[in-house]
Amino acid sequence: MRWIIKPVPSQNEIDELARVLKVDSLVAQLLLQRGITTYEEAKKFFRPQFSDLHDPFLMQDMDRAVSRIEKAITTGEHILVYGDYDVDGTTAVALMASYLRERYPHVATYIPDRYNEGYGISKQGIDFAADNDVTLIIALDCGIKALEQVDYAHQKGIDFVICDHHRPGETLPKAVAVLDPKREDCNYPYQELCGCGVGFKLIQALEINSGGSVDGLIPYLDLVATAIAADIVPITGENRVLAYYGLEVINSQPRIGFKAIIDQIKKKALSITDVVFIIAPRINAAGRMKHGQHAVNLLMETNLEAAKKFASEIETYNADRKNLDREITEEALVQIKENDEQQNFTSVVYNENWHKGVIGIVASRLIETYYRPTLVFTNSGDKMAASARSVKGFDVYNALDACSEYLEQFGGHKYAAGLTLDKAQYHKFKVAFEKTVSETIDPNLLTPEITVDAQIDFHQINPKLMRILKQFAPFGPGNMSPVFMASRLRDTGYGKGVGEEEKHLKLTVLQDGNQRFGAIGFNLAPKWPAIKSKSHFDAVFSLDENEWNGRIELQFKLKDIR
Structure with missing residues (x-):
C-alpha cells in the first residue's frame, strides 16, 4: 500500500484556528484539512442545522415538478412512484410514496424486476401504469437517460417527473420536470445528492408550497440517511445535515421497517458504518435475490408484526446473497488467475x-x-x-x-x-x-492508497481527543474517519493471529516510554512475522473504543504496518 500523508496547513493557520475554537493543534489541523477555517464553518460542521439546507426551488424545474404534482392531486389523477431496485431507489420510493399517501390516496409504487426489466425505466413499467389509469409517474434514482421511454409514456397520455442524480446525456428526456443537480443548466448549490436526496428536496418543496416547514419532514430522514450511506456519496454539505439527523431518527424513532431489522440484529446505537454494513445490505438483498418491491413493502409498513415478517424474509434473502457472493467470488478469482x-x-x-x-x-x-x-x-x-x-x-x-x-x-x-x-x-x-x-x-x-491525516505521538492520544473525534461523525467520502501514523512502535510480545483462520492481527503496542495501546488489524496477520522480533515498525491506524467487561479502552484499528 502507498501511504499518502496529507499536506499540513501552515503553523500560523493551525495556531489561529486552535485559539478561536479553544482546541489543541491536532484537532485544528484535522479541521483545516477538511476545509474548515473559521468559527462559523466549525459550528456548521459540529452542529448541523436544518437552516443549512438550501431552498429546493433553486433546483432547475422544481417549480414545474411541484405544480404538476399538485395538479394531479387537485384533479384526482392516479400517481405512480417508480424507482430503481437498489437501496437508493427503494428508499426514495418509500419516501415519496409514504409522503404523498399521507395527503392523497391514489398513489401506487413500482420497482422494475432486475432480471426481466433491468435497470431504469422500462416499457413494461409504463404499460403497467397505463393499464392502471396512471397519468403521472414520479421516477426516482433513474430516468435521466430514458428518452425513448418518456416519449413512449407520452404517447399513452402519461407525464413524467424525473428525480435523478446520475450524469445526464447530451439530451434530456422530454419530461414535465427533470430534477438532477448534475444538469449543466442547473445552478443548485450542492451537486452530490443521492437519488433519495433529490426526492427529499421535492417533498421539501411540496411541503413549503403547502405552508409547512422542513421540521415536519424529520421522520423521513432515516430513509435519506440510509440512501446516503449506501450510495457512498460525499457526506459533506447538505448530505452531512441529512445524514446527521437521519442517524438520530434511526437511533431514536426509526420507522417500523427499520425497527424490525434493528430488533433482529440486536445492536444499540448505529453509526453510519453500521447502516452501510448492516441495514443497507438487507434492503439491497430483496432486489438482488427476489424483488425490490419487498424492500419498499418493509420500509412503508406501519404494523410491527407484519414488518417483522417482511424483515425475516429479507434476512433469508441476505443469507442466500452472502453464500452466492462467496461462491461466485471464488470462481471469478480462478478465472482472473487463468486470464x-x-x-x-x-x-x-x-x-x-x-x-x-x-x-x-x-x-x-x-x-x-x-x-x-x-x-x-x-x-x-x-x-x-x-x-x-x-x-x-x-x-x-x-x-x-x-x-x-x-x-x-x-x-x-x-x-x-x-x-x-x-x-x-x-x-x-x-x-x-x-x-x-x-x-x-x-x-x-x-496500488491501494491510504491517506494519512496526521502523524501522531502516543502522548497526544487520550479520551478527550476521542470525544472530539466522535463529533466529526457521520463519516464517509469527503469526511473520512481521521487516520493517523505513528513511528518507532514495538509490540509487547503478546501479538497473535485471531479470528477465522487466524487472519487478523491482535497486539499491544508501545512507543518509546511505557504508554501502550491495544490494536487490532483485520487481515493483517501476514504482517506478524515482521514485528514479532520486537523490532521497531511504523503503523497507520484510526482510533476506536473497545468495550470489555463494562470497561471502555482506546484501541487502534490498524490499516497497515511497515
Whole structure:
C-alpha cells in the first residue's frame, strides 16, 4: 500500500484556528484539512442545522415538478412512484410514496424486476401504469437517460417527473420536470445528492408550497440517511445535515421497517458504518435475490408484526446473497488467475450462470485482491450484463464511454456503473476496455492508497481527543474517519493471529516510554512475522473504543504496518 500523508496547513493557520475554537493543534489541523477555517464553518460542521439546507426551488424545474404534482392531486389523477431496485431507489420510493399517501390516496409504487426489466425505466413499467389509469409517474434514482421511454409514456397520455442524480446525456428526456443537480443548466448549490436526496428536496418543496416547514419532514430522514450511506456519496454539505439527523431518527424513532431489522440484529446505537454494513445490505438483498418491491413493502409498513415478517424474509434473502457472493467470488478469482497474462490493467470476467443480483458485490470483492478497474459479466436474457467497479482516482464511467460503440447501454458514476451489450461484442469490448484503461490510468492508481491525516505521538492520544473525534461523525467520502501514523512502535510480545483462520492481527503496542495501546488489524496477520522480533515498525491506524467487561479502552484499528 502507498501511504499518502496529507499536506499540513501552515503553523500560523493551525495556531489561529486552535485559539478561536479553544482546541489543541491536532484537532485544528484535522479541521483545516477538511476545509474548515473559521468559527462559523466549525459550528456548521459540529452542529448541523436544518437552516443549512438550501431552498429546493433553486433546483432547475422544481417549480414545474411541484405544480404538476399538485395538479394531479387537485384533479384526482392516479400517481405512480417508480424507482430503481437498489437501496437508493427503494428508499426514495418509500419516501415519496409514504409522503404523498399521507395527503392523497391514489398513489401506487413500482420497482422494475432486475432480471426481466433491468435497470431504469422500462416499457413494461409504463404499460403497467397505463393499464392502471396512471397519468403521472414520479421516477426516482433513474430516468435521466430514458428518452425513448418518456416519449413512449407520452404517447399513452402519461407525464413524467424525473428525480435523478446520475450524469445526464447530451439530451434530456422530454419530461414535465427533470430534477438532477448534475444538469449543466442547473445552478443548485450542492451537486452530490443521492437519488433519495433529490426526492427529499421535492417533498421539501411540496411541503413549503403547502405552508409547512422542513421540521415536519424529520421522520423521513432515516430513509435519506440510509440512501446516503449506501450510495457512498460525499457526506459533506447538505448530505452531512441529512445524514446527521437521519442517524438520530434511526437511533431514536426509526420507522417500523427499520425497527424490525434493528430488533433482529440486536445492536444499540448505529453509526453510519453500521447502516452501510448492516441495514443497507438487507434492503439491497430483496432486489438482488427476489424483488425490490419487498424492500419498499418493509420500509412503508406501519404494523410491527407484519414488518417483522417482511424483515425475516429479507434476512433469508441476505443469507442466500452472502453464500452466492462467496461462491461466485471464488470462481471469478480462478478465472482472473487463468486470464492474467491478457489483462494487466483490468479484470474482466464472465460466466453465463452467475447470479445477476450479486455481480456488483463480486466486482468490489475482486478489487480487494486484484486492485484494478473490474467488470463482472453474466447473461441477462439474450444479452450480457455487467457491473463495473473502479479503483480510487480512476473514472470507470469515462472509460466505458470511450468504448460505448460496443455497448447497448450504460450508466452510473465515477466508481460504479452498469452496462449491457450484445454477446457478439463481448471480446471486442473486452480488448477495447483493457486498451482504454492502460492508456489513461496512472499506474500508481493500481496500488491501494491510504491517506494519512496526521502523524501522531502516543502522548497526544487520550479520551478527550476521542470525544472530539466522535463529533466529526457521520463519516464517509469527503469526511473520512481521521487516520493517523505513528513511528518507532514495538509490540509487547503478546501479538497473535485471531479470528477465522487466524487472519487478523491482535497486539499491544508501545512507543518509546511505557504508554501502550491495544490494536487490532483485520487481515493483517501476514504482517506478524515482521514485528514479532520486537523490532521497531511504523503503523497507520484510526482510533476506536473497545468495550470489555463494562470497561471502555482506546484501541487502534490498524490499516497497515511497515
